[in-house]
Every structure is written in C-alpha cells, then in structure tokens.
Amino acid sequence: MNVFDLSPAxxxxxxxxxxxxxxxxxxxxxxxxxxxxxxxxxxxVPVVPRVPVAAGDVVQLAETDHRYATGALRLRILRVRLDVxxxxxxxxxxxxxVEIGPDDQPGAFRPVLARVAAL
Numbered sequence: 001m002n003v004f005d006l007s008p009a010x011x012x013x014x015x016x017x018x019x020x021x022x023x024x025x026x027x028x029x030x031x032x033x034x035x036x037x038x039x040x041x042x043x044x045v046p047v048v049p050r051v052p053v054a055a056g057d058v059v060q061l062a063e064t065d066h067r068y069a070t071g072a073l074r075l076r077i078l079r080v081r082l083d084v085x086x087x088x089x090x091x092x093x094x095x096x097x098v099e100i101g102p103d104d105q106p107g108a109f110r111p112v113l114a115r116v117a118a119l
Contacts (some may be wrong), residue, residue, distance in 0.1 A: 060072065068113060076098045
C-alpha cells in the first residue's frame with residue numbers, strides 16, 4: 001500500500017494522528033522511575049490486628065509499649081483505628097483516647113500507636 005491508495009480523508013487522519021503523537025512526546029517526558037509494579041517485587045498484604053480492647057476501656061501502657069509520648073500512659077479508649085493499623089503487621093494499633101492523670105481526672109485527647117501485645 002502506498003500513499004496513492006489512500007483517500008484524502010485517510011491521509012488527513014494519519015497526519016493528524018502523527019501530529020498528536022509528536023505533541024504528546026514533546027509535552028510529557030517520561031518519568032525517571034518505571035511506571036507500575038516492577039516485576040519480581042511482592043505486594044504486601046496488610047494484616048488486621050486482633051485487639052482485646054474496645055471503646056470505654058482504660059489501659060495502662062509502659063513507655064516502651066507506645067509511641068509519640070514519653071513516660072507511662074493511662075488512656076481511656078474512645079476509638080480503635082483498625083483502618084490505619086492494618087499496615088503494622090498486626091503488632092501495633094492506633095488508639096484514640098483521653099489521657100487519665102494521676103488524680104484520675106481526664107486530660108487531653110491523644111492518638112497513640114500502641115503495641116498489641118501490651119493490651
């Protein structure tokens with residue numbers, strides 16, 4: 001097939017297609033990283049932790065059993081965040097609660113990343 005076998009409309013459509021392809025190639029250079037998953041890399045499956053506490057429970061956590069706070073912590077749990085806790089391999093869980101002071105008075109609201117084994 002040569003150019004003389006094409007109609008004027010087919011020639012025009014091919015020229016438009018080539019112009020669009022050239023414009024896209026100039027406008028968007030490829031990113032420096034590969035797109036999509038790399039071959040041979042495993043996909044991590046999230047693990048939903050099994051937590052023995054619920055809203056309303058009071059937990060006592062040692063300093064090594066929680067993150068983003070210092071010292072021992074007493075917490076009245078308001079919510080267990082399993083939706084964001086599933087990426088910690090079932091070992092840590094996000095708790096939202098109210099810190100309880102030494103005089104058993106409620107304190108500030110606090111989100112805490114706690115070790116499931118300590119609960």
